[in-house]
Amino acid sequence: MATRPNTPPPAADEDHDTNVEDRIYASITMALLEGRLRPGAQLVERDLASAFGCTRGALRKVLARLGYEGKLVREANRGAFVPSPSEQDVRQIYRARQIVEAGIVTALCGALSAQDKRILKAHVASEKKALKEGRLDEQVRLAGHFHVLLVEIAGSAELQDFVAQLVAKTELYKALYDPSKGTTCAADEHAQLIDALDAGDLNAALEAMRAHLAELEERVVSRMQTGAKDNLGAVFRG
Numbered sequence: 017m018a019t020r021p022n023t024p025p026p027a028a029d030e031d032h033d034t035n036v037e038d039r040i041y042a043s044i045t046m047a048l049l050e051g052r053l054r055p056g057a058q059l060v061e062r063d064l065a066s067a068f069g070c071t072r073g074a075l076r077k078v079l080a081r082l083g084y085e086g087k088l089v090r091e092a093n094r095g096a097f098v099p100s101p102s103e104q105d106v107r108q109i110y111r112a113r114q115i116v117e118a119g120i121v122t123a124l125c126g127a128l129s130a131q132d133k134r135i136l137k138a139h140v141a142s143e144k145k146a147l148k149e150g151r152l153d154e155q156v157r158l159a160g161h162f163h164v165l166l167v168e169i170a171g172s173a174e175l176q177d178f179v180a181q182l183v184a185k186t187e188l189y190k191a192l193y194d195p196s197k198g199t200t201c202a203a204d205e206h207a208q209l210i211d212a213l214d215a216g217d218l219n220a221a222l223e224a225m226r227a228h229l230a231e232l233e234e235r236v237v238s239r240m241q242t243g244a245k246d247n248l249g250a251v252f253r254g
Contacts, residue, residue, distance in 0.1 A: 036068075036074050037074050037078050039068075040070060040075060040078045041081060041082070043252055044078065044082060045082070045087065045153065048098065048188065049153045049156050049191045050191070051191060051193075051194075053098045054098065055098055055099060055100040055240075056097060057097065057098045058094075058095055059079065059088065059095065059096045059097065061075055061076070064252065067252040068252060085184070086181070086188070087099075099188060099189075099192070103237055103240060106186075106233065106237055107233065107237070109182060109185050109189070110186060110229055110230075110232070110233040112182055113163075113183070113186060113229055114225075114229055114230075116179060117163060117166070117179070117229070118226070120166050120167055120170050120175075120179075121166075121218075121221045121222055121225050123170045124166060124169065124170055124213050125216055125218045125221050126213070126215075126216030128169070128210075133210065135165070135169070136162075136165065136166075136169070136206075136210050137207075137210060139158065139161070139162055139165060139206075140162070140206050140207050140210065142158055143159060143162070143206065144203045147203065156187055156190070157187075159203070160183040160184065160186075160187040161183075163179065163183050164176065164180050167179045186232065186236075189236050190235070190236055193236045193239045194235045194236055205224065208224050209224045212224050
């Protein structure tokens with residue numbers, strides 16, 4: 017007689033629930049990255065459940081995940097909201113990035129190995145490919161991860177999580193206030209930084225990083241006034 021396996025396969029409805037949650041997560045993330053949700057907008061569970069045709073239980077799991085990642089702000093007894101940072105909040109985060117990443121650039125200048133250069137150049141090539149193909153969510157992710165990759169190459173494990181958090185915040189600010197495809201964290205600017213690091217030109221490398229982050233900061237701050245886009249059904253249906 018056949019032996020029953022020790023671990024039963026997951027139930028079909030469990031697989032279905034996971035697929036639904038992944039779909040909702042991807043849709044909300046894309047809406048954030050494309051600037052279709054205004055800063056401060058409330059994500060009303062009732063409206064979202066209707067738009068996605070899902071249970072509120074599945075939706076709450078997704079909102080909890082997005083809140084944990086810092087993509088949404090969750091308030092007790094009120095619900096989930098799109099982040100709405102002040103100009104001071106934005107400038108403080110970019111200032112922190114300027115300080116920390118200047119140190120990373122200094123540590124890496126003239127010290128890139130052949131493998132480091134291959135890794136960084138391959139990453140920039142992926143950024144350009146995502147831009148060319150119009151994959152905005154992937155482009156934004158890759159653009160932010162370039163800076164985390166520099167920390168990894170520098171071998172500073174203690175800074176990786178901190179820099180990743182700073183990058184995640186600024187990429188969200190960028191997506192909320194300046195979501196146009198042509199102005200995201202530019203792969204060409206990353207390529208210029210790699211060249212300066214490889215040449216051992218510290219002044220050029222520091223200026224490339226400073227100018228790069230300053231441009232992104234000013235774009236966000238200059239576009240922080242936006243129109244309301246609260247119709248969740250219109251945003252997500254279809």
